[in-house]
Amino acid sequence: MKEKILQLLYDAEAYISGEEMSHTLGVSRTAIWKVINQLKSQGYEIESVTRKGYKLINAPDLLNKEELHYDLHTDFIGQEIHTYETLGSTNQEAKKLALEGLRDGTVVIANEQTAGKGRRGRSWVSPPGTGIWMTLLLRPDIQPQHASMVTLVAGLAVCEVIREVTGLEAEIKWPNDIVLNGKKICGLLTEMNSEIDYINFVVIGIGINVNVAEFPDELKGIATSLLLEGGQTYERKVLVKRILERFEKYYKLYLETEDLSHMIDAYQEHCVNIGREVRVSRKNEVLIGTVKKVSDKGELIVIDDKGDERLIHSGEVSVRGIYGYV
Amino acid sequence: MKEKILQLLYDAEAYISGEEMSHTLGVSRTAIWKVINQLKSQGYEIESVTRKGYKLINAPDLLNKEELHYDLHTDFIGQEIHTYETLGSTNQEAKKLALEGLRDGTVVIANEQTAGKGRRGRSWVSPPGTGIWMTLLLRPDIQPQHASMVTLVAGLAVCEVIREVTGLEAEIKWPNDIVLNGKKICGLLTEMNSEIDYINFVVIGIGINVNVAEFPDELKGIATSLLLEGGQTYERKVLVKRILERFEKYYKLYLETEDLSHMIDAYQEHCVNIGREVRVSRKNEVLIGTVKKVSDKGELIVIDDKGDERLIHSGEVSVRGIYGYV
Known part of the structure; x- marks a missing residue:
């Protein structure tokens, strides 16, 4: 009901009368009036003029179902959205919901995370109201060994949208960060629950520092x-x-081929690693080399100091010039 | 304490007196007497003879900590064992314990499963007291894409032990069954919880039909x-x-190389698929061919009808002559 009234307000050219809304939605004018007051108390600026009706002047940046469903054009991603004022971590909640059977494409989003997590249990700072702390729940019918590429798919989407919406030149740091002027603006954390040859579910956590005004000292650099x-x-x-x-x-393109072939050019265009010196830390070695490209399978192809091509599937990758590797 | 008294009874050449046990363990003779009675009520046959002491005549086939720790020679597998009279499923319990942080090598074992599971949620019949329904919790520091081989490692161990203990000619049906005379005697269900390049944990469920006297009609074949x-x-x-x-x-050998190179000969010796016609069902095709071998990476190498080698990572595999594929 709130979602429908909000939609009418958004769609109205100028003023829309309480009578028209009451008629369109088949509810009393008192019911309309109550919701309008509710919206105002949430921070919506709504002008009411006698004999003209209501007009939406300004809407707050709320991450609630009503706002997120309005003007969202997807088939299944985010068609079910669970929003929270505060969560420990959106990945944790999404995994819990996944075990309860929630559908492919469900999105979990919180205004604040009190125990946000990065890779390998590192903490992720997620102050209230300033960022996008969300998790996508997916149930892809693909081989588990092809699932890691989904992180790159999400990274590409985030990078492109940041560039388009803000005009800022975001870049992808393979495999799971987005950077801006050499500093981290977004981190991705993909977790999988699988049998040998069958994925039960994948969750992709996406944390974006949107309106964070200040970082703790240890993160400033x-x-x-x-x-x-x-x-x-x-x-x-x-x-x-x-x-x-x-x-x-x-x-959808990725599911067709189970690889990145349909989007690899776009990926490479924004991938900060390409042509740069990287240092890859693995269990038993540290490899230093220059990145040639990212393969269709999502691997980093690195030329080592002997001139040989090395395929990097994963591991900690530092890029010279980024995060203090100089 | 029960474990220690049981160990003394097992280790005694013939009779061991209550006084000796009381002295060795530093507890009263009354305490000893209480435990002896407890053991008797659990089904242990213990003879008591005046002035000689106690003698263990017969022990029931109980899967409790005391029995499982006695004469178990491992470094870490099963050094922590959780035993249950009844569980929904041992994999489910092991996953729960894993999230609580339980250690590498922990074993979960139940006398009965009420909701035992096979692959992709199929049910697994696990009547009380007649089989081995257990799960191993592992935390291997290897790449997630190498984890599926652990099922083959477990299958080889189960197959060899069944052959040695019973003299019956068990064989491995790649990737996760053990068969005897063409029928399933054991199923393995491996599940993983991972980040892209980091395994949180793996659980391997092992169900063995040991003393099951009769199967439901639909399973008899x-x-x-x-x-x-x-x-x-x-x-x-x-x-x-x-x-x-x-x-x-x-x-341990598998963790050294992250593949099966140290055990592939033993594996192939008992693998029923080798040289047989198989039918592999995958998302978009059905492949029929003859199995050449199993690779060091655990893949099935199949020669298709054009004479080409095909690498099978996973999927549903039927072997001609087994489970009604004739």
Whole structure:
């Protein structure tokens, strides 16, 4: 009901009367009036003029179902959205929901995370109201060994949308960060629950520092936000919807071939690793080399100091010039 | 304490007096007497003779900590064992314990499963007291894409131990069954919880039909037990301990190379697929061919009808002559 009234307000050219809304939705004018007041108390600026009706002047940047469903054009990604004021971590909640059987494409999003996680249990700072802290739940019918590429698919979608919405030149740091001027603006954390040859589910956590105004001292050198780089705030809800749409587009292409062949050019265009010196830490060795490209399978192809091509599937990758590797 | 008294009884050449036990363990003779009574009520046959002491005549085939730890020679597999009278499923319990942080090598074992599971959620019949329904919790520091081989490692261990303990000619049906005279005697279900390049944990469920006397009609054609094939009952506790030991031996070799190179000959020796016609069902095709061998990476190498080698990573595999594929 709130979603429908909000939609009428958004869609109205100018004023829309309480009577018209009451008629369209088949509810009393008192019911309409109650919801309008509710919206106002949530921060919506709604002008009421006698004999003309209501007009939406300004909407707050809320990440609630009503806002996120309005003007979202996807088939299944985000068609079911679970929103929370506060969560420990959106990945944790999404995994719990996945075990309860929630559908492919469900999105979990929180205004604040109190125990946000990066890779290998590292913590991720997620202050309230300033960022996008969300997780996509997916149930792809593909081989588990092809699942790691989904992180690159999500990274590409986030990078492109940040560039389009903000005009800032975001780049992808393979495999799971987005950077801006050499500092981290977004981190991705993909987790999988699988049998040998069957994926039960995948969750992709996406954390984007949108309007974070300040970072703790220990993060200042390596993390930044769209606000700090762009000098203005950005609407989180707009970014979320455009990311879900772009992700769905690339994800469908990826499921067709179970690789990145349909999007590898776009990926490489924005991949900061290409042509740069990288240092790859693995269990038993440290490899230093220059990145030639990213393969259709999502591997990093590195030329080592002997001139040999090396295929990097994973591992900790530092790029010279980024996060203090100089 | 019960474990220690049981160990003294097992280790005694003939009779051991209450006084000696009381002295060795530093507890009162009354305490000893209480435990002896407890053991008797659990089904242990213990003879007591005045002035000689106690003698263990016969021990029931119980899967409890005391029995499983006695005479178990491993470094870490099964050093922590959680035993249950009844569980929904041992994999489910092991996954829960894994999330709580339980250690590498922990074993979960139940006398009965009420909701035992096979691959892709199929049900697995696990009547009380007649089989081995257990799960190994592992935390291997290897790449997730190498983890599927651990099923083959476990299959080899189970197959060899069944052959040695019972003399029956068990064979491995790649990738996750053990068969006897063309019927299933054991199923393995491996599940993984991982990040892209990091395994949180793996659980391997092992279900062995040891002393199952009869199967439901719909399973009679495809399932059997050691009892039905061997014409006698077998001690589950002995099988469990020998399997844990053998698994640990092969698992260590597998972790060294992250492949099966150190055990592939033993594997192939018992692999029923080799040289047989197989039908492999995959998402978009059905492949019929003859199995040439199993690779060091655990893949099935199949020669198709054009004479080309095809690498099978996974999928549903039927072997001609087994489970009604004739």
